[in-house]
Amino acid sequence: MTDELLVVRAQLGDRTALAEMVARWRVPVWRYVQRMLDADRADDVSQEIWLAVVRGLPRLREPTRFAPWLFAIARRSVVDRLRTEYAAAPETPVRDDRCVEDLSETVVARAELVGALTSLPVLEREILVLHYLEDLSVQDCAHICRVPVGTVKSRLNRARRLLREHLSEKGYQS
Amino acid sequence: MTDEPGLSAREMLDRLDTTLSRGTRIRAVAALLAGLAGAVFVTSLWWSEPGPLPDRTHLSFTLLTVFCLAWAGYGGWLLTRRVPLFATEQVVAAGIALAASVGTTGITVVAAARSGTGPGPALAVGGLFIAAAATLAVRARARRAALLRRMRQLTRQEGP
Numbered sequence: 001m002t003d004e005l006l007v008v009r010a011q012l013g014d015r016t017a018l019a020e021m022v023a024r025w026r027v028p029v030w031r032y033v034q035r036m037l038d039a040d041r042a043d044d045v046s047q048e049i050w051l052a053v054v055r056g057l058p059r060l061r062e063p064t065r066f067a068p069w070l071f072a073i074a075r076r077s078v079v080d081r082l083r084t085e086y087a088a089a090p091e092t093p094v095r096d097d098r099c100v101e102d103l104s105e106t107v108v109a110r111a112e113l114v115g116a117l118t119s120l121p122v123l124e125r126e127i128l129v130l131h132y133l134e135d136l137s138v139q140d141c142a143h144i145c146r147v148p149v150g151t152v153k154s155r156l157n158r159a160r161r162l163l164r165e166h167l168s169e170k171g172y173q174s
Numbered sequence: 175m176t177d178e179p180g181l182s183a184r185e186m187l188d189r190l191d192t193t194l195s196r197g198t199r200i201r202a203v204a205a206l207l208a209g210l211a212g213a214v215f216v217t218s219l220w221w222s223e224p225g226p227l228p229d230r231t232h233l234s235f236t237l238l239t240v241f242c243l244a245w246a247g248y249g250g251w252l253l254t255r256r257v258p259l260f261a262t263e264q265v266v267a268a269g270i271a272l273a274a275s276v277g278t279t280g281i282t283v284v285a286a287a288r289s290g291t292g293p294g295p296a297l298a299v300g301g302l303f304i305a306a307a308a309t310l311a312v313r314a315r316a317r318r319a320a321l322l323r324r325m326r327q328l329t330r331q332e333g334p
Contacts, residue, residue, distance in 0.1 A: 012262055026183050055193065
C-alpha cells in the first residue's frame with residue numbers, strides 16, 4: 001500500500017491505517033531524531049513527534065507530501081528540544097573557554113564524540129541525514145528545513161566537504 | 175549506541191491512545207456545543223428581558239455568558255489543538271452542531287415569544303449559529319467525499 005493511500009485512509013478515521021503508518025515510519029523518524037540528538041532522547045522526542053502527527057493529520061491537505069510533512073514536524077520537535085536545552089545551558093558548567101555563538105555550535109560541541117556524521121554542524125548534518133539516509137529529494141529537504149533549494153545544495157556541498165575532511169583526518173582515503 | 179527505538183509500534187500507539195480515544199473527542203465536542211448553546215440561550219434571554227434591568231441582573235447575565243463562552247473556548251481549543259477529528263468524525267460532529275443549533279434556536283425563540291418580547295434577537299443570533307454549523311457540515315461532507323473518492327482511485331490503481 002502506498003503512503004498516500006495509507007494517509008487518506010487514516011484521515012478518514014481508519015485506525016488500522018494509522019497503526020500501519022506508525023509501524024512503517026516509526027524507525028525512520030526515530031533514526032532521524034537519534035542522529036540529530038542521541039538514542040537516549042530519541043524515544044521521548046519521537047513520542048512528541050507522533051503526538052503532533054496524529055493531531056495534525058486531519059489538516060494535512062496533500063497526502064502525497066506526507067514524508068516531507070512528517071520530517072518537518074520531526075525537525076520542529078528536535079529544534080524545540082535543542083532550544084529548551086540551550087536555554088538551560090548557562091546553568092551547567094562549560095568544558096572550555098570557547099565562545100559559543102549559536103545553537104549548531106553547541107550541538108557540535110556535544111556531539112563530537114559520536115563519530116563522523118555527528119561531527120558535522122547541525123545544519124549540515126540534518127541535510128545529510130534527510131537527503132542521503134532518508135532518501136528525500138532536495139526539494140523535500142528545502143520544504144522541511146524552510147530554506148531555498150539553493151541553500152540546501154550549498155549545505156550539502158559543505159557537509160560533503162566537512163565529512164571528507166573529517167574522514168581524511170581519521171586516516172580514511174577517498 | 176542503541177540503533178533501535180525503545181518503543182515498539184504497539185507501545186507507541188498505546189501512548190497515543192488518550193489523544194485518540196473516543197471519550198476525549200466526545201467531551202471536546204460536548205464542551206464546545208454546550209458552551210455555545212448556553213451562550214446563545216443566555217444572551218437571547220438577556221436581550222429579550224422587558225424593561226430596564228438592575229445592575230446585579232446585568233452582572234449575572236454577563237457572568238453566565240462568560241462562563242458559557244469559556245466552556246466553548248475550551249472545547250474549541252481541544253478540538254483544534256489537542257484532539258484530532260478525522261473526516262468521518264467531522265461529519266458527525268458537524269451534524270450534532272447543526273442539530274444543537276436548531277434545537278437551541280427553537281427553544282430560545284419560544285422562550286422569547288412567551289416572555290412577550292419579539293423573537294427577532296433570538297432568531298438573529300440562532301440563525302448565525304445555524305448558518306455556521308450548516309457551512310461546517312457541508313464542508314465536512316465535501317472533504318469526506320473527496321477523501322473517499324481518492325481512496326477508491328488509489329485502491330483501483332494498486333489493484334487486487
